[in-house]
Amino acid sequence: MQDSIRVGIAGLGTVGSGVAKILLSNAHLINSRCNRKIELTAVSSRSKSKQRGFPLKKIHWEENLINLARRDDIDIFVELIGGEGNPAKEAIEVALNHGKHVVTANKALLAKHGHQLAKLAESKGLSLKFEAAVAGGIPAIKTLNESLAGNKINRLMGVMNGTCNYILTRMENANLSYEKVFKQAKDLGYVEADPTLDVGGIDAGHKLAILSSIAFGTEIDFDSVYLQGIESITIQDIYQAKELGYRIKLLGVSQKTDNGLEQRMQPCLVPANSAIGQLENAMNMVIYEGDNSGPITLSGAGAGEGPTASSVLSDIIDLARDNKVPTFGKPVTELVKAIPTSRPAPGAYYVRTKLKDSPGVLAKMATALGDHGISIDRMRQTQHEDVAAPVVIVTHKTLPETLSNALTAVAKTGVILEDPVVIRIEDIQ
């Protein structure tokens, strides 16, 4: 056996404690798989006295995580305190500058500073690893960075925020409003302290930006991710979508188009019988479309102590086995600046609105849409044409700006009673 490899963990919350527990409970198995002992030598967290389900006795305690990052007796610094800036960022820099590999689950930090940190790590010949930052226990990073490394990636997609998927499936299954389910999720501890990180799509957007960098060889560009949250999704839209054979998901899509890199995280209608359509509760799923592999679909728990800790362990074990891959798929010096697309690819759209209670309003709306280049695939009105019932339209593929202009023209005809709800329909299997 080689010398043991020594780990320091900053942050003993759910995930950090989970990692420590696995290192203790599965020690024999892990050491044998690595042909090397992995030792947890030092930790740092807010409260030393908190009960965490594992013994701290033989582990050095550091009050200050910066001191942990530069300890001589650690080889791997595991950052699990979170936050897009300091002290996490500073601690990682200190660790790299002191010759430690870094493992983190911090997607916010990576989305903002990942490129700079990767540059620092690679300049020192060190690894910066983050399997746990995207999609919990699912091997989203390794599959893209290693298994599919022989492929050009045509498109990547995913449901990457368990809280949003929980809210959307729960609304449908329990027939409850967004507000009611949001409150339940909050009470269950599913929602981040700043809820817009989850329901605003920001957290999932961070993950999408990380995957895009690896898939397309571009520097992380979170700022150009088109973001739309799930806050305005109503139970009515969920049921209308269901009637049409769709479910609504907070879906991330990233692809290289002729106009540049398209990255968007937004509620979408997806076919109810597709794998993503059937994803329930807090599960996550990613789909990679490689030019040779075809679509590869991965799913599993997107969060939680065990799954996230399992992914942190995967990174630690890679390091114990002396395995290295470029942080973002290629040496960081070869990544190119992303050129964000000026316009997303054409898509079909779901449009819901309410029409005035007078004869001929449907025809007026359809005509106005047609005049502005929108062709209608399906139209549904649950009640008689002349009653102010919701009307739902599914368009053929069009550019979002074309649709937006057309809807402005419809509004000018004076037939609609409320602002249309517009949701993209994503073409997946």
Place this chain on the structure above:
Amino acid sequence: MQDSIRVGIAGLGTVGSGVAKILLSNAHLINSRCNRKIELTAVSSRSKSKQRGFPLKKIHWEENLINLARRDDIDIFVELIGGEGNPAKEAIEVALNHGKHVVTANKALLAKHGHQLAKLAESKGLSLKFEAAVAGGIPAIKTLNESLAGNKINRLMGVMNGTCNYILTRMENANLSYEKVFKQAKDLGYVEADPTLDVGGIDAGHKLAILSSIAFGTEIDFDSVYLQGIESITIQDIYQAKELGYRIKLLGVSQKTDNGLEQRMQPCLVPANSAIGQLENAMNMVIYEGDNSGPITLSGAGAGEGPTASSVLSDIIDLARDNKVPTFGKPVTELVKAIPTSRPAPGAYYVRTKLKDSPGVLAKMATALGDHGISIDRMRQTQHEDVAAPVVIVTHKTLPETLSNALTAVAKTGVILEDPVVIRIEDIQ
């Protein structure tokens, strides 16, 4: 950049040609991801004159694959000729004895000689890699061997033979008999030269044995895989299963039980709305249940030029990046002999038979079953009790031997007209 790494491919059939084409078409991308050039220096195959869609001009041609395996100008020997014995086995041994890493897609060879070949490879400090041997383009090996290395695996499951899944889903969707669909599959070139490899479950059994070794740290033990093919599945059973909310899949299950290692590859009823239940056509799926990760599900194309070549590339790229993992999850010297279980875990069962056209036959059957410890969950008879219509029974969990004894007792009562069809029901989500 490092020195280039040099590849020799033995076998330029579909997959071998696919690998060569990708090495040429995606060369720039792959070299940049490896920070190293991957060169295809030499090949060997049956016919030099055959058109393969890529230029052979700058590549050395070897008539004899053993000569290819010992060439000084290759670092990686890629074996894609297949067959569980020589010449594939000899060629791999020669390659390892001459200091070459080996990449293969040959599950039959691995199931039989994998342990011995791994021993040779590891004794020489070389890698024997086989991502393409299991589940085509899906990263089944890497996920288990690396991503889940921090987990005890509780159970692994999978649909790993695309031909069988194609046949079973096509029977249902086109309402055709096994024989008719088998012939179609054969005409489409989906069936191996020896069809029992596919429809007899042998090929899938090979794959299951390989995964079991990695998951449970045991020497490969294909001989103790319980094998049952799909040849006797009728369209009637497919529809009866559907009515009960199930679909029939050739499902592999492997788990450690109190009685030892249980490995079985057999047709099973699985819930129609489960991920495996919804797997269509030639797709493959594996599910790993880690003690921390929870269930991780992977799916994609189980065969075909692009997907399989993508997995071969994944192995080659790992080697180009100098990344190494133990062949079967642990150093081969630490693998223990598998102790096959003496009896599979209890399961629910589907039983279909035909009863005599006389009063009280159902009651007689139910009584005989009950007397022998079989408790009935559901019973269906499509027509009136006294007509010789098929009767379908779903049992509660029981041991297969208990059920078998009970059915013998039922037969002795003289109420049944044909031998019962018995299919296991697998408890998955």
